[in-house]
Amino acid sequence: MSDKSQRIGEIIAAHAHEEGPLLPILHDIQHEFGCVDAETEEMLAKGLNLTRADIHGVVSFYHDYTPEADPRPVVQICRAEACKANGVEQLMGAAEAAAGGRVKLSTVYCLGLCSAGPAARTGDDLHIRLDEKAITKLIENV
Amino acid sequence: MTLVKISDDALALAGGADKLAKAFEDKGCEVHRTSSWGMQWLEPMVEIDGKGFGPATLDDVDAILDGSSDKGIGVIEEHPFIARQQRLTFARAGKTRPTSIDDYEDTGGWQAWKRVRTMEPAAVIEEVLASGLRGRGGAGFPTGIKWKTVAEAKSDRKYIVVNADEGDSGTFADRMLMEGDPYQLIEGMAIAAYAVGAQTAYIYTRSEYPHAIAKMEEAIRRAEPIIAPLHMEVRMGAGAYVCGEETSLLNSLEGKRGEVRAKPPLPALEGFMGKPTVVNNVLTIAAIPHILAEGGAEEYARLGVDRSKGTMPIQLAGNIKHGGLFEVAFGLPLGELVNEIGGGTFTGKPVKAVQVGGPLGAYIHPDQFDLVFGYEEFAAADALIGHAGITVFDESVDMGEMARFAMEFCAAESCGKCTPCRIGAVRGVEVIDRIRTGGRQRDILELRPQMHNTTKDKGREAAEEVGLLTDLCETMKFGSLCALGGFTPYPVMSALKHWPQDFFGESEVPAEMAD
Ligand SMILES: Cc1cc2nc3c(=O)[nH]c(=O)nc-3n(C[C@H](O)[C@H](O)[C@H](O)COP(=O)(O)O)c2cc1C
Numbered sequence: 319m320s321d322k323s324q325r326i327g328e329i330i331a332a333h334a335h336e337e338g339p340l341l342p343i344l345h346d347i348q349h350e351f352g353c354v355d356a357e358t359e360e361m362l363a364k365g366l367n368l369t370r371a372d373i374h375g376v377v378s379f380y381h382d383y384t385p386e387a388d389p390r391p392v393v394q395i396c397r398a399e400a401c402k403a404n405g406v407e408q409l410m411g412a413a414e415a416a417a418g419g420r421v422k423l424s425t426v427y428c429l430g431l432c433s434a435g436p437a438a439r440t441g442d443d444l445h446i447r448l449d450e451k452a453i454t455k456l457i458e459n460v
Numbered sequence: 461m462t463l464v465k466i467s468d469d470a471l472a473l474a475g476g477a478d479k480l481a482k483a484f485e486d487k488g489c490e491v492h493r494t495s496s497w498g499m500q501w502l503e504p505m506v507e508i509d510g511k512g513f514g515p516a517t518l519d520d521v522d523a524i525l526d527g528s529s530d531k532g533i534g535v536i537e538e539h540p541f542i543a544r545q546q547r548l549t550f551a552r553a554g555k556t557r558p559t560s561i562d563d564y565e566d567t568g569g570w571q572a573w574k575r576v577r578t579m580e581p582a583a584v585i586e587e588v589l590a591s592g593l594r595g596r597g598g599a600g601f602p603t604g605i606k607w608k609t610v611a612e613a614k615s616d617r618k619y620i621v622v623n624a625d626e627g628d629s630g631t632f633a634d635r636m637l638m639e640g641d642p643y644q645l646i647e648g649m650a651i652a653a654y655a656v657g658a659q660t661a662y663i664y665t666r667s668e669y670p671h672a673i674a675k676m677e678e679a680i681r682r683a684e685p686i687i688a689p690l691h692m693e694v695r696m697g698a699g700a701y702v703c704g705e706e707t708s709l710l711n712s713l714e715g716k717r718g719e720v721r722a723k724p725p726l727p728a729l730e731g732f733m734g735k736p737t738v739v740n741n742v743l744t745i746a747a748i749p750h751i752l753a754e755g756g757a758e759e760y761a762r763l764g765v766d767r768s769k770g771t772m773p774i775q776l777a778g779n780i781k782h783g784g785l786f787e788v789a790f791g792l793p794l795g796e797l798v799n800e801i802g803g804g805t806f807t808g809k810p811v812k813a814v815q816v817g818g819p820l821g822a823y824i825h826p827d828q829f830d831l832v833f834g835y836e837e838f839a840a841a842d843a844l845i846g847h848a849g850i851t852v853f854d855e856s857v858d859m860g861e862m863a864r865f866a867m868e869f870c871a872a873e874s875c876g877k878c879t880p881c882r883i884g885a886v887r888g889v890e891v892i893d894r895i896r897t898g899g900r901q902r903d904i905l906e907l908r909p910q911m912h913n914t915t916k917d918k919g920r921e922a923a924e925e926v927g928l929l930t931d932l933c934e935t936m937k938f939g940s941l942c943a944l945g946g947f948t949p950y951p952v953m954s955a956l957k958h959w960p961q962d963f964f965g966e967s968e969v970p971a972e973m974a975d
């Protein structure tokens with residue numbers, strides 16, 4: 319048994335007592351391996367006694383699970399209405415320039431910081447009241 | 461030793477509250493990390509002896525301590541933003557340490573829970589009915605009736621599911637409640653479980669709220685002996701807006717794709733794992749401990765207007781001077797909320813539009829600012845209060861762009877179950893683009909002689925595209941299974957109705973659309 323399939327077996331076992339454990343399991347896997355890839359889907363199907371199609375259907379439905387790991391650091395930028403009202407779209411040019419190929423910019427719709435936007439998230443750190451200078455610095459330092 | 465209070469709400473943290481707290485500790489102060497008062501334009505705010513200072517930075521620390529700071533706002537409770545509120549659900553906001561079970565108990569916590577257990581479950585439900593409480597998640601369904609349905613259903617297992625998915629942009633009250641007063645939510649859930657006979661309670665929240673999740677989990681651990689044998693658990697979503705819809709949420713909780721289920725069966729009868737389930741919003745459940753306190757239901761029912769009873773934690777967001785959480789009885793005119801309480805726009809430019817109720821809510825023109833905040837009042841104006849987020853825009857906003865975004869958002873977040881939403885939203889983006897670029901030329905296929913119903917000598921004009929968009933919106937409105945597809949037409953059509961000039965770009969606004 320490979321290390322990976324052993325780890326996945328452990329993750330499944332850790333959630334065995336839960337009702338509807340698939341999302342918590344997928345969160346753990348995404349967190350640990352940075353993705354839920356085809357091989358993992360196969361292992362999960364076996365471990366949970368479901369079909370690969372069942373698993374893939376769920377994995378592909380949710381934005382948080384990705385089929386491939388991306389080694390780049392991520393900056394999530396909120397582009398929902400309240401942050402648009404505070405000018406996030408005007409910052410995107412500077413953000414993309416600062417990110418280049420090194421940083422991945424991803425779009426989220428609302429971080430719950432809507433009176434103090436534009437807002438962004440890196441890991442568990444949140445950022446508010448971003449202007450061009452602040453977002454550039456944030457992306458360069460991530 | 462000076463006692464300093466600084467919030468550990470996510471917004472305050474984003475503004476640098478941790479560093480600020482450390483700086484005060486280094487100066488020898490005792491620092492309490494409390495919940496947020498909800499005056500978000502002042503975060504991170506420093507409170508000493510009831511007086512507030514904000515937004516505070518590290519450079520302000522010395523001046524605040526020696527009394528020379530120019531960031532003072534005076535006594536917080538006397539500030540008009542706080543003094544004008546009627547805080548029931550957010551009564552502890554700014555005052556207690558969120559995960560301190562002693563702070564909770566000292567401020568009236570668990571009293572409703574103790575009282576409820578001396579009552580018959582049916583009597584508990586009667587009080588919820590009498591309070592007039594309606595669901596705060598958007599649809600406004602009477603909470604007591606929902607509970608009664610679950611209570612009367614025959615089943616060996618029943619569930620409470622708190623909808624903490626809070627996907628609507630411009631809303632953050634669920635987040636603030638979970639981060640600021642988690643025990644109140646727990647107490648509400650315990651009461652709900654007692655009333656309907658549930659053994660397990662889940663809180664389903666979004667992955668965008670890591671701080672709320674951590675606080676809720678800590679609070680649940682500490683409250684375990686108080687609420688036993690009820691089992692309580694936090695579950696995290698995975699970045700899908702539609703999972704805020706209750707049946708999609710239940711599928712997600714079961715570990716399935718978050719596709720919307722057709723109703724009936726109602727979740728109250730066949731919900732989580734096919735068992736009777738109460739699905740209620742965070743604010744709905746958090747209102748329960750107040751209502752179930754002695755005399756609480758009557759007090760609640762006395763507040764508000766018509767069939768909108770009690771208070772609503774309103775969230776002021778977007779381009780607004782005084783953004784934050786404002787809990788007040790239903791019935792204030794929208795204009796008063798935006799201009800007097802919110803202070804107008806942050807940029808100081810005139811308000812052009814406000815969107816109430818998240819991405820599915822209509823855009824409202826300042827001409828309609830006398831609209832009174834209440835479920836029926838808004839519905840009559842083709843608008844909705846939803847989760848009570850108010851997002852303000854100044855005159856720089858392009859409403860054609862916002863209408864396009866509404867369709868784009870629907871396309872991105874559609875669960876894919878029904879065609880008007882899944883395909884219609886994609887087509888909606890295309891039609892709006894064509895309106896904004898002045899219509900389009902006939903394509904190669906339409907120019908074929910076999911295509912009898914297209915004119916060959918001229919393309920489709922912007923005005924004709926408007927007809928198409930209107931048709932499409934009708935189809936989405938009446939042909940969609942849930943409100944994602946069904947309500948997306950509201951922001952689109954309201955933008956088109958009030959700001960047609962933002963759609964037609966270079967070409968002229970058609971005569972029939974001009975005011
Ligand atoms: C697309 C969509 C998204 C929704 N998102 C939420 C949400 O984030 N939070 C919520 O409480 N209700 C949301 N709702 C409403 C729920 O379906 C449901 O009405 C609510 O959770 C019931 O609780 P309540 O009666 O306490 O309001 C959403 C509905 C739709 C159609």
Ligand code: SF4
Nearest residue numbers: 875877878881942945
């Ligand atoms: S309207 Fe959209 S989100 Fe709602 S059920 Fe239909 S496809 Fe799914």
Ligand code: FES
Nearest residue numbers: 396401429431432
């Ligand atoms: S809209 Fe950007 S944080 Fe809510």
